[in-house]
Amino acid sequence: MSITPQPGIMDIALYVGGQSRLEGHADPLKLSSNENPYGPSPRAVAALEQSAATLHRYPSTDHADLRAAIARVHGLDADRIICGVGSDEVLQFIAQCYAGPGDEVIHTEHGFAMYPILARAAGATPIEVAERERRVDVDAILAACTAATRIIYLTNPGNPTGTMIPITEIERLAGAIPDHVILVLDGAYVEFTEGYDGGASLVEARDNVVMTRTFSKIHGLGGLRIGWGYAPREIVDVLNRVRQPFNLSNSQLMAAEAAIRDEGFTEHCRAETARLRVWMREKLLALGIACDESHANYVLARFADEAEAAACDAALRADGILVRRVGGYGFPEGLRITVGDEPGCSRVIDAIARFRGAA
Helix, strand or coil: CCCCCCCCHHHCCCCCCCCCCECCECCCEECCCCCCCCCCCHHHHHHHHHHHHHCCCCCCCCCHHHHHHHHHHHCCCHHHEEEECHHHHHHHHHHHHHCCCCCEEEEECCCCCHHHHHHHHCCCEEEEECCECCECCHHHHHHHCCCCEEEEEEECCCCCCCCCCCHHHHHHHHHHCCCCCEEEEECCCHHHCCCCCCCHHHHHHCCCEEEEEECCCCCCCCCCCCEEEECCHHHHHHHHCCCCCCCCCHHHHHHHHHHHHCHHHHHHHHHHHHHHHHHHHHHHHHCCCECCCCCCCEEEEECCCHHHHHHHHHHHHHCCEECEEEHHHCEEEEEEEECCCHHHHHHHHHHHHHHHHHC
16 A cells, blocks of 8 residues: 555554443443543533534634633633643643654553654654652653653653652652653642642742643543643743644533632532542552552552452452553552542442452
């Protein structure tokens, strides 16, 4: 065939999301995609229903109302905000605009699987850097930086680990990287943490840092695909030049604005998730299963080996429960388990306890 894709495209391994269906179970307990078990805010649902009357109208091209709502809730500068189809699209804009053939894009070994995909799609070379005991290693990242490095993608809290590094370490990294490198702080799970702004203050203090966030997790809008980024105005101007003018529909914009303004609902989701993830970790540890302290809406259960993790996964499936195998993230012995609501958490822990007892 004479038609060939650009170099690097055929090197991309397709992203595989968390499984949603389970044969033999009409309504499985899905704890495989870090979704909000409480769903979206009722205000977001109402806004989505209201948006049906505007389906014949094109949406705004500047997302002004949504950016203003984000800025108000988080105390940010609306002119530094860019919105995308999930935070994935903002991450893609960055690679598209700032990396290409001959360039390198750094990501850590347990980081989001999309980072190497985005690098290769732009024609750049992804560089994987080791973590230290399932935590980002700033010194390892700095050692990997070269004249060819253009972007560093850093997930904090980590996925699937749930671990975090302190803002002081991120500040040290931002201050030490070469001037031609952009540090991207992927904060998909920032809302589940305490005392961490996702790097927003660092974005305002430096010209080489970008923060991304999503409505898919704590706001429960994964099915609508909405995200945003916070960056120096010069970078936002560049990213907007490749953003499609109507990338977000009226329905997305209206639902997202209602969701972020419902701060009471967001706090309820955060508090319940924090309470239940501590409970889940304590139960896993009591069962003899390794599990780091998590700062997100999931826990990473680490079994003795890959065989035990596979056997536990099979036992959970038999009980109608879906969790996430994370061998592709460097944890063949691990199962990432979303923190569901209280009945869901109890159900998955009870099933694991039965498995351990039987084993």
